[in-house]
Amino acid sequence: MARLSGKFYRRDAVALARALLGQVLVRVGPDGVRLAGRIVETEAYLGVADRAAHSYGGRRTARNAAMWGPAGHAYVYFVYGMHYCMNVVAAGPEDPSAVLLRALEPLAGLERMRLQRAAGRAVVLPDEALCSGPAKLAQALGLDRAFDGADLVHGERLFLERGVRIPPTRIVAAPRIGVDYAGAWAERPLRFYVAGNPHVSRHFSR
């Protein structure tokens, strides 16, 4: 499978959020195990103007430094005292925009994902519960702050490969999840997902 090039990432966050649907995220585990999933849900965060973005108002801190860096790198952050979430940095330097990966359709390493998602639970999680949420997919793939700033174009442990093209007619645009504090920005249709895909996160109330 072909690795996505640096050029793929150098576009605005909305275009990247749409283009990422259908592509394959690959994580090579410490023991060489290949964990992979097709991206089926994303959200665009539009830089300093976007009240929902960590870079809103020009905020530039140690935490969100990766957002300000070059496109094609990962921005992994820690929230709620227990979860990690992964973004793909879009555009380029001085335009801190990124795309949050919200859900994957598991393709490889399902048993390892199940193990990493189990976390002391007795029940066996169905495939649809492995990567159907930003923190779920991070946990399934074993992503943490060690991957913050990781180069997805040249890295060996975390990268993206060319998958299938999702026709625009199969892409649904909707308001982003969990950003009600962002006022009018919370209403904008910056969440994108593959229509009817069972691995999309279940959040339809608003």
Next chain:
DNA sequence: ATGACGATTTACT
């Protein structure tokens, strides 16, 4: 030094 707050998930009523 302190306190409020999450780009969430899960379990429970």
Next chain:
DNA sequence: GTAAATCGTCATA
């Protein structure tokens, strides 16, 4: 539907 879990980060002082 509601609430708890849980802590790094950042704004304020």
